[in-house]
Structures are given as C-alpha cells and as structure tokens.
Amino acid sequence: MRFPIRPFENLPQFNFMGWRRFWVWFSILLSVATLGLLVARGLNYGIDFAGGKLVQVQIVSSPSIGAVREALEAGSFPAATIQNYGGPNEFLIRLGANDPQLQTPLAEQRVQAALQAKLGATELRRVEFVGPQVGGELRVQGALAMLFATIGILIYVWFRFELRYGLGAILALSHDVLLTVGILSLLQTEITLTVLAAILTLIGYSLNDTIVIFDRIRENRQRFPNQALASVLNLSVNQTMSRTIMTVSTTLLVLCMLYFFGGEVIHDFSFVLIIGIVLGTYSSVFVASPVLLLLEEWYQKMARDRAARDAATPAP
Amino acid sequence: MNGANLSIWLKLAVVAMLVWSLLATLPNLLTPAQRDALPAFMPHQAMTLGLDLQGGAHLVLEVNQTDILQRAYENLEDQVRELGRSKNLGYTGLSSGPGGVTLTLRDATQTTLLRDELVREQVQLATDAAGQTTLTFGESFIAELQTRALAQTVQVLRSRVDQFGVAEPVIQQQGKARVIVELPGVRDVGRAKAAIGKTAQLNFHLVSEQASMGGIIPPGLLALTDERGQPLLVQRRPSLTGQMLTSAASAFDEFGNPAVDIAFDSRGTQLFAQLSTENVGKRFAIVLDGKVYSAPVFREAILGGRAQISGSFKPEEAQDLAAVLNAGALPAKVDVVEERTIGPSLGADSIGAGLVAMGLGLVAVLVFMGLFYGLFGLAANIAVLFNLTLLVAIMTAMGFTLTLPGLAGMILTLGMAVDSNVLIFERMREEMKAGKKPLAAILGGFEGAFRTILDSNITSLIAAVVMFIYGSGPIKGFAVALSIGLIVSMFTSITLTRWLILSWYKRARPAALPL
Numbered sequence: 001m002r003f004p005i006r007p008f009e010n011l012p013q014f015n016f017m018g019w020r021r022f023w024v025w026f027s028i029l030l031s032v033a034t035l036g037l038l039v040a041r042g043l044n045y046g047i048d049f050a051g052g053k054l055v056q057v058q059i060v061s062s063p064s065i066g067a068v069r070e071a072l073e074a075g076s077f078p079a080a081t082i083q084n085y086g087g088p089n090e091f092l093i094r095l096g097a098n099d100p101q102l103q104t105p106l107a108e109q110r111v112q113a114a115l116q117a118k119l120g121a122t123e124l125r126r127v128e129f130v131g132p133q134v135g136g137e138l139r140v141q142g143a144l145a146m147l148f149a150t151i152g153i154l155i156y157v158w159f160r161f162e163l164r165y166g167l168g169a170i171l172a173l174s175h176d177v178l179l180t181v182g183i184l185s186l187l188q189t190e191i192t193l194t195v196l197a198a199i200l201t202l203i204g205y206s207l208n209d210t211i212v213i214f215d216r217i218r219e220n221r222q223r224f225p226n227q228a229l230a231s232v233l234n235l236s237v238n239q240t241m242s243r244t245i246m247t248v249s250t251t252l253l254v255l256c257m258l259y260f261f262g263g264e265v266i267h268d269f270s271f272v273l274i275i276g277i278v279l280g281t282y283s284s285v286f287v288a289s290p291v292l293l294l295l296e297e298w299y300q301k302m303a304r305d306r307a308a309r310d311a312a313t314p315a316p
Numbered sequence: 317m318n319g320a321n322l323s324i325w326l327k328l329a330v331v332a333m334l335v336w337s338l339l340a341t342l343p344n345l346l347t348p349a350q351r352d353a354l355p356a357f358m359p360h361q362a363m364t365l366g367l368d369l370q371g372g373a374h375l376v377l378e379v380n381q382t383d384i385l386q387r388a389y390e391n392l393e394d395q396v397r398e399l400g401r402s403k404n405l406g407y408t409g410l411s412s413g414p415g416g417v418t419l420t421l422r423d424a425t426q427t428t429l430l431r432d433e434l435v436r437e438q439v440q441l442a443t444d445a446a447g448q449t450t451l452t453f454g455e456s457f458i459a460e461l462q463t464r465a466l467a468q469t470v471q472v473l474r475s476r477v478d479q480f481g482v483a484e485p486v487i488q489q490q491g492k493a494r495v496i497v498e499l500p501g502v503r504d505v506g507r508a509k510a511a512i513g514k515t516a517q518l519n520f521h522l523v524s525e526q527a528s529m530g531g532i533i534p535p536g537l538l539a540l541t542d543e544r545g546q547p548l549l550v551q552r553r554p555s556l557t558g559q560m561l562t563s564a565a566s567a568f569d570e571f572g573n574p575a576v577d578i579a580f581d582s583r584g585t586q587l588f589a590q591l592s593t594e595n596v597g598k599r600f601a602i603v604l605d606g607k608v609y610s611a612p613v614f615r616e617a618i619l620g621g622r623a624q625i626s627g628s629f630k631p632e633e634a635q636d637l638a639a640v641l642n643a644g645a646l647p648a649k650v651d652v653v654e655e656r657t658i659g660p661s662l663g664a665d666s667i668g669a670g671l672v673a674m675g676l677g678l679v680a681v682l683v684f685m686g687l688f689y690g691l692f693g694l695a696a697n698i699a700v701l702f703n704l705t706l707l708v709a710i711m712t713a714m715g716f717t718l719t720l721p722g723l724a725g726m727i728l729t730l731g732m733a734v735d736s737n738v739l740i741f742e743r744m745r746e747e748m749k750a751g752k753k754p755l756a757a758i759l760g761g762f763e764g765a766f767r768t769i770l771d772s773n774i775t776s777l778i779a780a781v782v783m784f785i786y787g788s789g790p791i792k793g794f795a796v797a798l799s800i801g802l803i804v805s806m807f808t809s810i811t812l813t814r815w816l817i818l819s820w821y822k823r824a825r826p827a828a829l830p831l
Contacts, residue, residue: 131653149783201783
C-alpha cells in the first residue's frame with residue numbers, strides 16, 4: 001500500500017444518473033413510508049416537550065428494575081416509569097405529566113426516600129421538571145427554530161444558486177430531516193432539547209455535501225458547456241466522491257467517539273447526527289442531483305415545446 | 317493575497333493569535349491557586365462551567381397571576397368596607413375573589429359614590445339584573461400590578477439568594493411573569509427550593525372567641541388549624557404583617573427548640589404594643605403562608621417590639637425562615653414551572669466523559685489525516701490543534717459558559733475543522749492529476765476550494781445562529797461552540813495550513829506533491 005493512502009487513485013466512473021428515476025421514486029417511497037410511520041407511531045416526546053418530572057438516581061446496591069419499581073410502588077409512586085440509564089446502578093425515573101401530585105417541587109425527595117427505604121444509599125443525580133405550559137412553549141419554539149433554520153438556508157441557497165439547484169437542495173434537506181425523524185420514531189428515541197439541537201445541526205450540516213457537489217456541477221457546466229447535463233452530473237459526483245467520503249469519515253469518526261465515550265446525555269445527540277450525516281451523504285448523491293437533472297430536463301422540454309409553438313405560429 | 321507569498325501582516329496576525337490563544341487557554345488547565353500566581357500581563361480567566369457540568373440548580377419561577385389579582389381584590393374589598401364606615405355606603409354580601417369584588421348595594425344610586433371613590437384604581441362597575449355589582453380592575457391597572465409584582469419578586473428573590481451565600485447566582489426576569497434563578501454548585505437543592513419558593517407572608521391574627529356554628533364561619537373571620545391540628549378561628553384581617561419587621565434571626569425558645577426572633581419597626585412596635593395591651597389574656601396566631609406556627613396567649617403587654625416564632629422547626633429551617641423573613645415576602649405566590657438540577661457528581665462524570673471523547677476524537681482525526689494526506693495531513697493537524705486552542709481561548713475570553721452540549725459542539729467542530737483541509741487537499745490532488753506543476757497545484761487547491769468552504773460552512777452557521785436565538789442555556793452553549801469553531805476552522809485552514817505548506821514547498825522544491 002502506498003502512503004499516503006489514496007482511496008480513489010483513479011477517478012471513479014459510476015453512472016449515478018442512469019438510475020435517476022429509480023432513485024427519485026425510491027426516495028419518494030421512503031419519505032411517504034416515513035410520513036406514514038410518523039402518523040401511526042408518533043414521536044416519543046421527552047419531558048422537555050411533554051412536561052413532567054424526571055429524576056436520575058444512582059443506587060449503590062445496583063438493584064434490578066423490578067426492585068426499583070417495587071420500592072417506588074411502596075412509596076406511592078405507582079405511575080412512575082423506570083429505565084436503566086448507562087450503568088447498572090443508574091436509573092431514570094419519570095413521573096407522569098398529568099398528575100400534579102407527582103410534580104410537586106419536592107417530589108424527588110420523596111422518590112429518594114422511597115428508594116432509600118428499600119434499596120439503601122441513593123443519590124439524586126439529576127432532576128428535571130418541565131411544567132405542561134413550558135413544555136408547550138418549548139414545542140412551539142422548537143418547531144419555529146426548525147422552520148427558521150430551513151428558511152434561512154433556503155434563502156442562502158437561493159442567493160447562491162439558481163432556483164433549480166435550490167429546489168434540489170431543499171428537497172434533499174427535507175428528505176434527510178424527515179428520514180432521521182422517522183428513524184427516531186421507529187426506535188422511539190426520546191425527543192429532548194439536546195436531540196432537537198442535533199436535528200438543527202443536521203439541518204445546517206446535511207447540505208454540506210450537496211453544496212460541494214452543486215459547486216462542482218456549476219463549475220463543470222462552464223467548462224464543458226456542450227456536454228449533456230447527465231454526464232456533467234455524473235462527472236461532478238464522481239470527482240467529489242473522494243472528498244465527500246473523506247469529510248464524512250472525519251466527522252463520523254468524531255461523532256462515534258462521542259457516541260461511545262461521551263456519556264449518556266450526549267448519546268442520543270451523537271446518534272441523531274450519525275444517522276443524519278449518513279443520510280445527508282446519500283441524499284446529496286441520490287436525491288439532490290437526480291432532482292436537479294429531472295428539473296433541468298423538464299425545463300428543457302418546456303423550452304423546446306415553447307420553441308415549437310413559436311415556430312408553428314408565424315411571427316406577426 | 318497574491319499567490320505564493322503570504323503578506324507579512326497575515327503571518328504576524330497568525331503568530332499573534334497563536335501566542336494569545338495559548339495564553340488565554342492556559343488558565344483552563346490550572347488550579348485556581350496556580351491561576352492567581354500567574355504574572356499580571358497574562359489572562360487569568362478560566363471558562364465558566366455551566367450548571368450541567370459543575371452541578372447546581374436552574375429554576376424558572378412563575379408569579380401566580382391569579383394570586384396577584386386575588387390579593388389586589390382583597391385590598392379593594394377592604395377599601396369598600398372602609399367606605400361603608402366612612403361614607404355610609406350600604407351593601408350586603410361583600411366578597412372578593414380573583415375575578416373581582418362583588419356586593420349588592422342597598423341603594424342603587426350609590427354606584428356613583430363607589431365610582432368616584434375608586435377612580436384611582438380604574439375600577440369598572442357592572443351591575444347584573446339581580447342587582448349584584450361586580451368591581452373589576454381595568455386592563456392597564458392589572459398590567460401595572462403584574463409588572464410591579466414581577467419586579468418585586470425579582471428583588472426579593474435576589475436578596476433571599478444573597479442570604480444563602482451562593483457564589484455567582486443568576487436572577488433574571490424572563491418575559492412578563494417569570495424569573496430565572498440559577499444557583500451554581502448549590503448542595504441541598506431541596507432546601508434552597510423550599511426557601512426560595514416560599515411566599516413568606518407573615519401575619520399576626522387575633523384569635524376569635526366566637527365558635528363556629530355548625531361549619532358556618534361568621535363574617536370577618538377565617539378558619540385555620542393550629543399547630544396541633546385543632547380548628548382555630550381568627551380575625552380575617554391581620555393585626556400586624558411581616559412588612560412591619562425590621563429583622564429576623566434564628567434563635568432558641570425557652571425549651572431549647574429552634575425558633576426565630578423577630579423585631580418590629582416603629583409602627584409595628586406601636587401596633588404590637590397596643591394589640592397586646594388591649595388583649596391581655598387572649599390568644600393570637602402567628603401565621604406564615606396560611607399555616608399557623610403557634611398561637612400563644614398575650615400574658616402581658618409587650619412594649620419592646622420583639623416576638624418569637626416557635627413551632628416544630630429543624631435548626632436549618634429556623635435559619636432559612638429567618639433569612640427569608642429578612643429578605644421580605646413575595647408579593648404573590650410563585651410556582652416552579654421548570655427545573656433542571658444536576659448533582660455535582662453527575663457534572664463531574666459528564667466533564668470526564670466529554671474530555672475522554674474529545675481526546676479520542678482528536679487522536680482519531682489526527683491519525684486519519686496523517687494516513688490519508690501524509691505530510692500535508694501533518695500541516696492540517698497542526699492547524700486543527702491551533703484551532704482547538706483558539707476556540708477555547710475565544711470562548712474563555714468572551715466569557716461564554718461551557719455546557720455539556722457546548723463540549724460536544726467543540727468536539728464536533730474538530731471533525732468539521734478538517735473538512736476545509738480535506739476540500740483543499742482533494743482539490744490539489746485533482747489539479748495534480750490534471751497535470752499541473754506542484755506550486756500551481758497547491759495554489760489551485762487553495763483557490764478552488766475557498767468558495768466551497770465558505771458555502772458549506774455558512775449553512776451550518778445559519779443553523780447555529782437560529783439555535784442561539786431559540787435555544788435555552790445548554791443549547792445556546794452548543795450554538796456558540798459550533799459557530800466559533802466553524803469560523804475559526806475557516807480562518808486557520810486558509811491561513812495557517814497555507815502558510816505551513818507554502819513554506820515547506822519553498823524549502824523542499826519537490827518535483828511532485830506527496831499527496
């Protein structure tokens with residue numbers, strides 16, 4: 001093996017655009033399926049958005065979840081949900097959003113007392129409480145943030161590229177976010193503020209590859225004005241393939257470190273970004289570029305039709 | 317920038333930033349004692365850790381709007397009662413609630429009297445078919461009440477928190493009805509919450525001699541239960557209130573149990589003296605937030621303006637109550653609407669895990685770049701390290717708080733920082749394949765990639781700015797780290813990497829680039 005390693009010594013010659021209709025339909029199908037999933041299964045909103053109280057405890061005796069549940073039932077918290085979190089002695093206890101009794105400011109102390117009574121030394125590690133009204137506000141703010149981030153990026157892409165490119169980019173972006181959220185629904189990952197931050201980061205980052213490819217397409221079209229668009233697109237995607245894979249790899253490397261070693265709180269955050277970035281890379285090649293090509297073909301067909309019409313009707 | 321030569325100013329700027337960033341990053345690696353020992357010309361500031369990393373409580377309290385109105389209408393009710401005495405206003409069925417004050421006038425023409433007397437409070441009168449009159453405040457007056465209550469709440473909370481001796485607390489108004497209270501490093505959050513959220517309305521009521529008749533409470537009286545759980549009827553209007561206190565201190569009662577000593581101001585002393593003189597042998601109730609703490613008997617006239625609240629206190633409860641009474645009562649009830657409390661051990665665990673992830677991520681990126689770009693990868697690696705120190709230095713110098721998501725953001729920008737370099741190097745590879753000479757390939761790489769670098773980073777920046785605007789504490793920290801990281805990485809890749817590679821080229825004059 002030569003050093004430094006060159007994964008793409010020769011320019012790859014994949015014919016991405018030959019299958020453009022397939023990829024576009026495939027992505028449409030996937031998106032529709034995701035929408036169906038979201039409607040059927042919904043998202044697992046955490047207390048940030050649904051309201052409620054979350055108590056993270058560390059119990060020295062590393063009891064089973066069943067034992068924790070019994071202790072809480074004995075302490076009159078029958079409705080609490082219990083989840084192992086990170087290590088065997090760490091637990092997340094969620095108190096219902098609808099029961100005001102369980103949300104009183106000092107409920108966590110009663111939880112601690114109940115656990116201590118049955119299971120021994122218990123440390124309160126984290127308490128989060130979000131009132132139902134605040135949860136609703138955070139939901140609205142989150143939706144607005146996603147909307148404005150998307151609009152901001154749309155405006156930027158619109159300024160920088162022609163409309164066709166912008167459409168391709170936005171479709172790719174929506175595709176990435178939709179599918180990522182779909183996976184969160186599938187796995188019932190808890191939607192917290194941190195997960196929302198990851199989705200917002202994704203909105204900003206997922207277009208990265210798309211923009212690099214589009215930049216190259218624009219450059220190649222000026223260089224080879226007489227080539228068919230499909231082959232210019234193929235060339236551009238192939239030319240940027242190496243760098244796409246390299247940048248995605250470095251970011252993924254770091255995210256994997258965060259995922260495996262960054263601690264429980266950062267776990268879901270890095271998970272969302274890992275999925276999103278993989279999807280973003282896929283969509284830059286298989287959604288954004290084919291859409292651009294189809295739009296271009298459609299434009300050209302319109303122009304031909306108009307020219308034909310103009311030729312048929314004699315000029316006055 | 318003209319081609320192969322970087323301007324001397326740019327080089328100077330890079331060196332200056334490098335030196336500064338090292339100096340500004342240094343305090344973060346030192347203990348507080350070592351920081352103090354640094355010479356005066358060096359920066360001493362270290363990054364502030366967010367509550368999620370150092371532990372502490374973040375509380376959002378909301379002033380209960382219903383309670384504000386309830387209290388204001390109780391006052392209005394008193395004013396109406398006063399008019400009954402002073403202006404011969406005839407009425408029946410006077411009562412108040414959060415919706416207003418209701419009464420039935422004996423003489424309907426007296427509405428004019430009411431309207432004229434209560435004009436200052438912008439009272440609106442409405443009389444229904446049954447002749448019942450409802451008095452309500454005008455909207456602007458209610459808004460004024462709310463603003464005043466919020467301002468007073470902030471002030472009281474601030475002095476309460478000060479009394480608890482928390483280092484660097486944050487007390488901040490949010491919107492029209494909320495107050496953010498941040499208590500970094502606070503140990504016993506439950507105790508702090510109990511003390512901060514306490515309304516602390518202290519009232520002294522005379523105990524009534526009347527007995528309740530089959531559950532019906534006579535007008536002007538209030539039914540409470542005393543400290544032993546026995547029903548107790550007291551005068552509804554307090555004879556004295558906590559507003560007439562000058563100081564409170566924790567103490568012990570005659571049996572050695574924790575208690576709180578209070579001292580009245582001159583008006584309070586006078587009223588208390590009068591009250592005790594007129595009511596020797598009668599009981600009075602000390603009521604805090606609707607709960608009777610004790611109901612002792614006036615054994616003699618008390619002229620010195622001092623009293624003691626005893627009850628079943630734990631010593632720290634007595635301390636907290638004294639602190640809260642000193643700070644004054646809240647104008648209305650407050651509700652905790654949001655809380656995020658992180659124990660110190662969890663914060664320390666988070667820092668540990670974050671640093672491990674950062675270290676491993678850094679090593680992974682450095683190795684990766686070395687493997688795939690050789691010597692040029694080394695240049696990129698130097699730039700990435702510079703990047704990291706510069707990011708830490710800027711965040712430290714600008715006084716940003718480091719949160720756990722912020723730490724994740726810093727780690728993430730490590731991965732993104734090399735993106736710019738990858739773009740440049742890949743471009744160079746292409747230029748070489750196109751048959752360009754080494755120098756032309758180097759310059760072509762930087763030039764060709766610049767616009768793409770800008771484009772791809774700007775979309776991320778847009779998202780980061782939106783996050784900064786809409787996000788709360790920890791998320792804001794992430795947005796800050798991400799945006800600074802992106803800007804810094806753009807800067808280093810087009811200055812430092814370029815400089816390193818060009819100066820290497822001038823020395824080595826290679827026939828082909830080692831890419």
